[in-house]
Amino acid sequence: MRSLYIINSQSRSLYYGIGTYIKQLVAALKSSFSQITIVTLYVGVDIQNETSVSMKNDIRYINIPKSYLDSYGRLSHSTNDRRYLHSAYYTLMTYVNEDDENFFHFNYMELGELALWLKEKLSCKIILTVHYMHWSFELLGDVQKLHAVLDAPSNPHEEDNKLFFGCEKRFLQEGADHIIAIARHSYQTLCSLYQVDPSKITVIPNGITDEYTEQSxxxxxxxxxxxxxxxxxxxxxxxxxxxxxxxxxxxxxxxxxxxxxxxxxxxxxxxxxxxxxxxxxxxxxxxxxxxxxxxxxxxxxxxxxxxxxxxxxxxxxxxxxxxxxxxxxxxxxxxxxxxxxxxxxxxxxxxxxxxxxxxxxxxxxxxxxxxxxxxxxxxxxxxxxxxxxxxxxxxxxxxxxxxxxxxxxxxxxxxxxxxxx
Incomplete structure (x- = not known):
């Protein structure tokens, strides 16, 4: 059986692009897989305090809550996050049939460790869509400043930026089997800045369902x-x-x-x-x-x-x-x-x-x-x-x-x- 697991995360990005992308991904691939599962990580304890599994329109939904309460706004690489991802990995594996032809489609650059653990355990394919790069937010897209930070970080904030970049690079080079860039400039950045093998990258621009109505x-x-x-x-x-x-x-x-x-x-x-x-x-x-x-x-x-x-x-x-x-x-x-x-x-x-x-x-x-x-x-x-x-x-x-x-x-x-x- 051919199974697709779309890896999601409970964050503001659900309302600003990635949530829409995942819906479009499901619509495009529904007939290509026997089973599609949307796995949502970092579900807040204020929403639920235990893993839930549900079915809707033939799509399986697995929601895995985090065990600690915080004002979560973005993913990070803290000790708590690593512990959470390790726990989420073991939880997810209880729902994965190792005999299937399994595909895991990631949408967040911060989840590289989970991808690496899955690759170590399963014969599967890891796909990553690059919706954003952490440094582009923090440094306003300034590549020269990024190089300066990578060469000699001068404060804890810059140390964090260097850590994020290193984790992203490892995910791209070692964790992902195939990478989807949503624009040509992203493809060029992945090749030059992250030194990703170009043969791993496919450019697929985003699309939008046409909902325009002419107004008189x-x-x-x-x-x-x-x-x-x-x-x-x-x-x-x-x-x-x-x-x-x-x-x-x-x-x-x-x-x-x-x-x-x-x-x-x-x-x-x-x-x-x-x-x-x-x-x-x-x-x-x-x-x-x-x-x-x-x-x-x-x-x-x-x-x-x-x-x-x-x-x-x-x-x-x-x-x-x-x-x-x-x-x-x-x-x-x-x-x-x-x-x-x-x-x-x-x-x-x-x-x-x-x-x-x-x-x-x-x-x-x-x-x-x-x-x-x-x-x-x-x-x-x-x-x-x-x-x-x-x-x-x-x-x-x-x-x-x-x-x-x-x-x-x-x-x-x-x-x-x-x-x-």
Whole structure:
């Protein structure tokens, strides 16, 4: 029997990309396996205190709780985590038939030790999708700074970054039999920075189920009324976690320049963040709180309504492994402004289906960069024909490249290449 175990983790990432990816993985591969099991690790003791097994729509779910209570926000390599993973390994093995053709599909770089233990015990294949790299968050995607940290870490935080990188490298080189990169730049980074054998890596871009519905002028008018936004107010939207990687601060600074030209403009900042980050960005927005709205997490149905009434979508991140939000905006026929970096510059062609800004790998940006950022926004707000052109081309790019059927076809072909005939 051919069995697939998708290794998941209870974290905020469930709400920001990886959870969606796992659902798409199941949909694509359901007919290719006799049994698919989703194994969720680090389930909080506040949710359940013992391992649970359930079936839903022919998919088996195994939830393995952690035995200690903390304010878990991300995986780490602590002593407690290693003990937990060792315990989770033995728990998982009680549900694995060693005689099956077993595949384990990991989605978190921090779980390399579990993969190595599985390889030691079983004749199986370990697949890892690289959704992110720890250092890209901590160091704002700055490769030069990473090299400096690896050569000579100067404080405990940098020591942690070096530890994380080493663990990731071991997982990639020794634990994973096959690696899925979600963008071309990821493939290049895995080869050059982590020194992974290129033959182990397959590039499969993310896909999105097309849920776009064309809204009439009257529909948009009613939606704006629903959200108390005047029909004539220019509306910008940002979606993502509130942290330095997403460059929310410089976006707010640029918007202040926009208001000098379009005084009724509004900026929606949709996404969650830590308490300190939120305080910082609220301070940045002062005293323009009637023009800048922090919504927190927005459910998908409401988010798509906001996309429908927005004039421009903005993704200014200094690092994106893929660029899921920008692709979602393109699906919704929204003209987009993105930073010319990593995954974002692979999905947008400057001047064709969107436009670039140029921001550096730092929390604060030079005033010239902020000024140029604001000028790009003002240019689009002043040119409705250009907005329409970018929106049409963005939608066309999505349909031809990132609609979910392409992801499904690529994933099925990838797994077919691994199966024993």
């Amino acid at each position: 002028t009257e529909d948009k008018r009613m939606l704006r009324k629903k959200y108390l936004i005047d029909e004539s107010d220019p509306l910008l939207i940002f979606v993502g976690r509130l942290n330095p990687v997403k460059v929310v601060g410089p976006l707010i600074d640029a918007f202040k320049f926009v208001l000098a030209k379009h005084e009724t403009a509004r900026l929606i900042i949709a996404g969650e963040g830590g308490e300190e980050d939120l305080k910082y960005y609220l301070g940045k927005a002062s005293p323009l709180w009637s023009r800048i709205f922090f919504t927190g997490y927005v459910p998908k149905d409401q988010l798509y309504e906001l996309y429908a009434i927005a004039d421009i979508g903005i993704t200014p991140s200094v690092h994106e492994e893929f660029g899921y939000v920008a692709t979602e905006m393109m699906m919704c026929k929204l003209p987009v402004i993105v930073n010319e970096t990593t995954g974002l510059k692979e999905i947008i062609a400057d001047g064709v289906n969107g436009t670039f800004i140029h921001l550096t790998n730092s929390k604060e940006q030079p005033e010239t960069s902020i000024q140029q950022f604001s000028e790009k926004i003002i240019c689009l707000l002043n040119d409705k024909a250009l907005c329409t052109h970018y929106a049409d081309k963005a939608r066309d790019t999505f349909i031809k490249t990132y609609e979910i059927s392409f992801f499904e076809q690529n994933m099925i072909a990838f797994y077919n290449s691994l199966f024993v005939n």
